[in-house]
Amino acid sequence: MTLRAKLVLSNLLMGVAPVVVLVVVATTFSGILQDESRAERHGSPHFFETMIRSPNFREAVHRAFVVTQRINVLSLSPQGLPADPAIFQRWDQELASANAGLVVRQEGRLFVMGKLLKDHKLPPLPIFGSFRPPRSVHSPFKIIGNLNFRFSDGTPGAVTVLWNSSNWDREFHTFTFWLIFTFSMTLLVLDTLFTGLILREVLNPLERLRHAAECIADGKLDPPEDFRLRQDEWTPLFTSFETMRRTLAANRELALSYEADRKELISHIAHDLRTPITAIGGYARGILEGVANTEEKRRHYLEIILTKARDLERMAQELFFLSNLDRNAVPYDFQRINVRAFLADSAEELSLDGSRRGLTLTVEKLPSETVFVRADVTKLRTVFVNLAENALKFKRGDSVSWTWNAWVEEPYVKISLSDTGKGISPEALPKIFTSFYREDAARTSSIPGTGLGLAIVQRIMNDHGGRVTVSSILGTGSEFTLWLPLAPLYPAKEDA
Incomplete structure (x- = not known):
């Protein structure tokens, strides 16, 4: 597979795979939440069993009992329970930590609304003066306590404690967290995997080229064992590098051949110069030392010297002419x-x-x-x-x-x-x-x-x-x- 195809495939997988994982996780969590919501709306036994087993529910019931008992005790005391909203707001704060709140009515009118219950649609409250709360199946707020009492001024009052049985916010945040976490981890794993793959596809050829270049720098023009031509986007570069290596190898062989020819040429020149020079020197010495003791012999020696001198002159002319030919210095x-x-x-x-x-x-x-x-x-x-x-x-x-x-x-x-x-x-x-x-x-x-x-x-x-x-x-x-x-x-x- 070519590097371009691998890049395209990796980009597609990095885009598609996280989306697939995201859809699967979202579908799973959505199904769970829908099941819980459906159970809550229809009051299924599964929902109420889950609610009763919930530690938060038991804590809310306990605090509702404590608050209603305090109200009951104070309302029956000689001093009575004053109609002070601040008192009820303090008790509401205690209930809020258990995801509950209270509603206080005086003579049928709303007197205090718990902070947790504001801005929410509440279920029908018990009829004022009644001790039996109506059953609510269409609201997440469940009545876990109800008490009728009288304020210190003798006016009738009622306090109702409601617990928010819905975990939608918490579940939504949990769902969002796991969704983002799963998406991020998928991206991280895929990015690490494909980045490593692409780096290997890029760095390995570069490493082989670097090793081959170092071999050339060291004068080793034979191809390294790990150097081979590829069939991908690197092919033109590897082919050009191999062509360069072969050209350098051929040039080195040619240079070595030229050097050998140069040495042989110098040897031949020295040999061919030595012969006439030796002859000229020998015959000249013969004339000087009197070996050529007759006019005829001296003339013969001089003719030989002249012939050898002409040979040297001809050699110099031919060598000069050939040198000019090699340098393209001879006009045609x-x-x-x-x-x-x-x-x-x-x-x-x-x-x-x-x-x-x-x-x-x-x-x-x-x-x-x-x-x-x-x-x-x-x-x-x-x-x-x-x-x-x-x-x-x-x-x-x-x-x-x-x-x-x-x-x-x-x-x-x-x-x-x-x-x-x-x-x-x-x-x-x-x-x-x-x-x-x-x-x-x-x-x-x-x-x-x-x-x-x-x-x-x-x-x-x-x-x-x-x-x-x-x-x-x-x-x-x-x-x-x-x-x-x-x-x-x-x-x-x-x-x-």
């Missing part, structure tokens, strides 16, 4: 160029220079005149020059054949450059586009190079929106394939 002059014309010109240029070094270049297939790409001519020519140098470095024997094929495979123009060189081992194949990477055999042999040429090729192709792939068979040769996107707005189709 993209133009819409004809692929067929570009490849024909490049093949002619490379054939003239490569033929003297044992390179035989053959162009087997070119696209039609209508095929164009968007490229920087200078940078793209660098790609072909570097691949030509790579073919010459790893030739078998004194010569190498280099075959070109180009065709359209929308949305690209694919250019295949196949050589018959030494080939690349399967272990080295995934690494050849890494800066300064050279196979151990190439490093320890006399094969020249910096290990930057193919890295530059890959970066230039990527900047053109294309890519370069390679396949090779060790001892047979290699095939490099260049993928260049066709020029936009000028769709090209291969001629039949």
Whole structure:
């Protein structure tokens, strides 16, 4: 169940449950009160038995007896009972504590009305001068005492004591108290229950997020055991947090990979710099120490020094160029160029220079005149020059054949450059586009190079929106394939 559904359900229960309890309690108490009221109105034995057993009733009867006896004694005394309302009011106060009151009449007229009896409709009182009280079944006030006497001035009087048999006020207050108490306790229990439930639904996910965040802060990017994706309102937050964790883990792996590459790059640079520097130092020392004791030998030493210096210069230029490519500091002059014309010109240029070094270049297939790409001519020519140098470095024997094929495979123009060189081992194949990477055999042999040429090729192709792939068979040769996107707005189709 989702958190929203639980909140809605808890609100409904907190509103409905107390009302249900309130209705049940009210109905129960109302039935009890109605039964008591009905019994009182109809004078049922149950009501009178309850009334007689009531301690309050017995106390009221006792006090009524005491008061009437006092009145009787005083009225029969020589002094007589004076017609003073204050005397009767004091006795009325004694009766009031037992929920009773008195009514005093003089010559049939009302003389004193008890405080408890005021503002109430009283039952019919005994006929003046009669000792027999009428039975009252329609009033809560019950006659529990009646006395006829004479005042000190000789006028006839009568005192009637009435007891309020109704407990409606007390029962109403009791009923109200229990009603409010039940309602409050129900609300309190439900509020505690649902508040705890909602807090658990809110705090538990937050606690898991806090624990996961602490793990990340400690460098532990693996998900904690108690961290799992949820299917509720927390799902977007947990999903975003998990995405962040995976991104951080991937970035850390990438940073570690970059650090390893950086260390390897420094190692390769140090190795490739040490070789020409050592050679330059050795031949220079040979000249200074007189080892080159003839003009011809000195000239030979100086030519070697010059060659190694040029190697260092070329390495510095390539490293600077690759660094600028990585920093996007090399500007590109993209133009819409004809692929067929570009490849024909490049093949002619490379054939003239490569033929003297044992390179035989053959162009087997070119696209039609209508095929164009968007490229920087200078940078793209660098790609072909570097691949030509790579073919010459790893030739078998004194010569190498280099075959070109180009065709359209929308949305690209694919250019295949196949050589018959030494080939690349399967272990080295995934690494050849890494800066300064050279196979151990190439490093320890006399094969020249910096290990930057193919890295530059890959970066230039990527900047053109294309890519370069390679396949090779060790001892047979290699095939490099260049993928260049066709020029936009000028769709090209291969001629039949």
